[in-house]
Amino acid sequence: xxxxxxxxxxxxxxxxxxxxxxxxxxxxxxxxxxxxxxxxxxxxxxxxxxxxxxxxxxxxxxxxxxxxxxxxxxxxxxxxxxxxxxxxxxxxxxxxxxxxxxxxxxxxxxxxxxxxxxxxxxxxxxxxxxxxxxxxxxxxxxxxxxxxxxxxxxxxxxxxxxxxxxxxxxxxxxxxxxxxxxxxxxxxxxxxxxxxxxxxxxxxxxxxxxxxxxxxxxxxxxxxxxxxxxxxxxxxxxxxxxxxxxxxxxxxxxxxxxxxxxxxxxxxxxxxxxxxxxxxxxxxxxxxxxxxxxxxxxxxxxxxxxxxxxxxxxxxxxxxxxxxxxxxxxxxxxxxxxxxxxxxxx
Numbered sequence: 001x002x003x004x005x006x007x008x009x010x011x012x013x014x015x016x017x018x019x020x021x022x023x024x025x026x027x028x029x030x031x032x033x034x035x036x037x038x039x040x041x042x043x044x045x046x047x048x049x050x051x052x053x054x055x056x057x058x059x060x061x062x063x064x065x066x067x068x069x070x071x072x073x074x075x076x077x078x079x080x081x082x083x084x085x086x087x088x089x090x091x092x093x094x095x096x097x098x099x100x101x102x103x104x105x106x107x108x109x110x111x112x113x114x115x116x117x118x119x120x121x122x123x124x125x126x127x128x129x130x131x132x133x134x135x136x137x138x139x140x141x142x143x144x145x146x147x148x149x150x151x152x153x154x155x156x157x158x159x160x161x162x163x164x165x166x167x168x169x170x171x172x173x174x175x176x177x178x179x180x181x182x183x184x185x186x187x188x189x190x191x192x193x194x195x196x197x198x199x200x201x202x203x204x205x206x207x208x209x210x211x212x213x214x215x216x217x218x219x220x221x222x223x224x225x226x227x228x229x230x231x232x233x234x235x236x237x238x239x240x241x242x243x244x245x246x247x248x249x250x251x252x253x254x255x256x257x258x259x260x261x262x263x264x265x266x267x268x269x270x271x272x273x274x275x276x277x278x279x280x281x282x283x284x285x286x287x288x289x290x291x292x293x294x295x296x297x298x299x300x301x302x303x304x305x306x307x308x309x310x311x312x313x314x315x316x317x318x319x320x321x322x323x324x325x326x327x328x329x330x331x332x333x334x335x336x337x338x339x340x341x342x343x344x345x346x
Contacts, residue, residue, distance in 0.1 A: 005136060018104075018109065018133055019132055020033075026138040033138065054088070076108075077106065157184055179244075213231075249328070256289055300335075
């Protein structure tokens with residue numbers, strides 16, 4: 001069964017499903033959906049959360065064993081599996097189908113992954129999970145959908161933004177829902193219930209160091225290693241959360257890869273820019289990146305991002321900003337050395 005992100009709350013209020021597939025290229029919506037599912041599950045007694053990350057060499061039997069085992073700490077368990085932008089392959093497909101053959105009423109499984117195209121939705125493992133679960137696609141928002149999302153966030157945070165203020169905010173954050181929401185939260189602390197005009201929004205935007213992240217976007221696309229490292233050093237000094245920066249890296253890599261693959265299929269460049277929400281002021285820099293980066297290099301960058309995310313979540317990252325600089329340089333030049341993180345000792 002399919003449910004869009006803005007419909008999820010109503011589904012959760014009715015009943016919980018054994019499986020939730022949260023797939024898409026919009027990380028803020030993905031995180032919000034996962035949070036809503038966890039909160040609803042917690043109210044029903046699913047107190048223990050077990051996390052798995054799909055990396056090369058992942059043992060699918062561990063997932064099956066956890067699904068079929070009794071919890072030591074809670075009567076009910078929630079399993080969160082992050083596919084890290086990878087496909088499950090044959091072992092994973094078999095494991096997913098096995099989960100659906102003998103449903104465990106005391107376990108809920110959340111599966112997070114990249115955009116689920118028709119090839120994924122037609123696969124046997126997806127259909128097996130979908131038969132018993134809920135599929136939540138998280139699309140990149142634009143146009144009226146983005147404006148409706150902003151209106152909903154303003155209502156939830158009790159914010160009264162003028163139309164011009166909303167437009168300026170969306171233009172400045174360029175579809176980055178995480179950055180937009182962070183700015184809304186700040187405005188909520190300062191001006192809740194008060195009318196907020198364009199001047200107040202722009203003043204806050206200009207004073208926010210986190211928007212140097214957009215300078216980082218340009219440096220990555222242009223292949224400007226010196227600027228990329230300079231911006232990263234400033235972000236490190238300002239204690240900007242690395243996950244926000246990884247969001248930027250991932251968005252750029254996934255978008256460039258999607259366009260490159262579309263080019264291979266002979267699609268029109270103007271249409272590809274439109275499909276991937278590349279604004280006119282971004283097209284020249286994006287074209288530079290497309291001419292410089294191969295599909296293989298973009299896939300390598302995406303692999304670096306998955307490694308970083310897994311290591312960072314396990315607190316195994318020795319020097320997060322050194323690793324971020326490593327990934328930034330991979331956008332600018334060939335880089336065939338591993339990320340600097342500490343393997344866990346067993």
